[in-house]
Amino acid sequence: MMRSYALRCVSLRGMSPPKATEDGHDLPDADAPAGRRQRARRRDGSRTTLRVPTALALTARRYADDLGTTPNDALIRLAERGAEIYEGEREVEALAAERRAAVLFGDAFDPQAELPSPEWVEWAIMSAREE
Amino acid sequence: MVVTAPTALETIYGLARQVSVQPTAKAGLAWYRRLFAGPLVRVLPFGGPASLLAGELRARHPLPPTGARRDERPKAERRVAWVLDIQIAATAWTAGYGLATRNRRDFELLRDLIADLHPRATPLEVLGPPGEEPLG
Numbered sequence: 001m002m003r004s005y006a007l008r009c010v011s012l013r014g015m016s017p018p019k020a021t022e023d024g025h026d027l028p029d030a031d032a033p034a035g036r037r038q039r040a041r042r043r044d045g046s047r048t049t050l051r052v053p054t055a056l057a058l059t060a061r062r063y064a065d066d067l068g069t070t071p072n073d074a075l076i077r078l079a080e081r082g083a084e085i086y087e088g089e090r091e092v093e094a095l096a097a098e099r100r101a102a103v104l105f106g107d108a109f110d111p112q113a114e115l116p117s118p119e120w121v122e123w124a125i126m127s128a129r130e131e
Numbered sequence: 132m133v134v135t136a137p138t139a140l141e142t143i144y145g146l147a148r149q150v151s152v153q154p155t156a157k158a159g160l161a162w163y164r165r166l167f168a169g170p171l172v173r174v175l176p177f178g179g180p181a182s183l184l185a186g187e188l189r190a191r192h193p194l195p196p197t198g199a200r201r202d203e204r205p206k207a208e209r210r211v212a213w214v215l216d217i218q219i220a221a222t223a224w225t226a227g228y229g230l231a232t233r234n235r236r237d238f239e240l241l242r243d244l245i246a247d248l249h250p251r252a253t254p255l256e257v258l259g260p261p262g263e264e265p266l267g
Contacts, residue, residue: 091227092226092227092228093227094227095227095228095253096225097227099224099225099227099253100180100225102251102252103180103183103184103225103249104179104180104183106249106251128186128189
């Protein structure tokens with residue numbers, strides 16, 4: 001389930017992306033007319049203005065062309081995809097922390113731990129290979 | 132995609148063994164090696180907490196469960212597979228993941244063993260292939 005994000009609209013107007021990468025590869029012309037663009041659906045949330053890195057702006061324009069939407073809408077969609085990944089990672093990390101704590105300090109932790117004899121340890125380890 | 136280190140181990144082992152009897156399988160082995168080494172797949176390591184848990188799980192259930200359907204594999208092979216399954220469950224669980232598997236029955240047993248050992252922690256989620264009904 002995606003949450004509501006404060007970021008709603010980012011202006012890409014007035015940006016002048018480079019025509020080629022540093023190693024000489026051509027980049028898509030940001031000023032070229034896009035395919036059939038549709039007006040983006042209206043979103044809830046507050047408006048904001050951001051400085052968008054050039055590489056991200058180019059990706060947003062390419063994605064917008066692919067989807068037939070506006071660069072702003074494409075940028076929000078990219079942010080939503082990234083946010084979904086981030087929330088998933090947070091969820092996994094929270095579960096991992098809870099479970100690691102259970103193994104290392106939780107239910108199996110015995111405060112009366114005591115070093116067993118070397119002979120007993122050797123027998124215990126070898127028994128795992130004999131079964 | 133995320134896989135556990137024991138899953139990568141058994142996949143590469145199976146393919147590498149095929150190469151010795153069928154040289155054309157080399158391309159498949161190379162493909163999987165590249166997949167596991169590349170950015171599309173994250174291989175979860177079998178780390179400290181997973182090894183502690185796996186040891187306890189094996190002690191609680193040292194032998195593979197006897198299945199309803201006949202398993203044609205030799206007993207020794209089933210035992211190796213069971214130890215790998217224990218490592219897979221322990222790796223996924225301690226890393227915060229659930230498991231998607233065709234062998235739901237054995238992994239649901241491991242889920243229950245983990246829940247028995249650590250009743251206060253969130254249990255392992257075991258998913259079968261898409262469209263499969265949950266086991267009763």
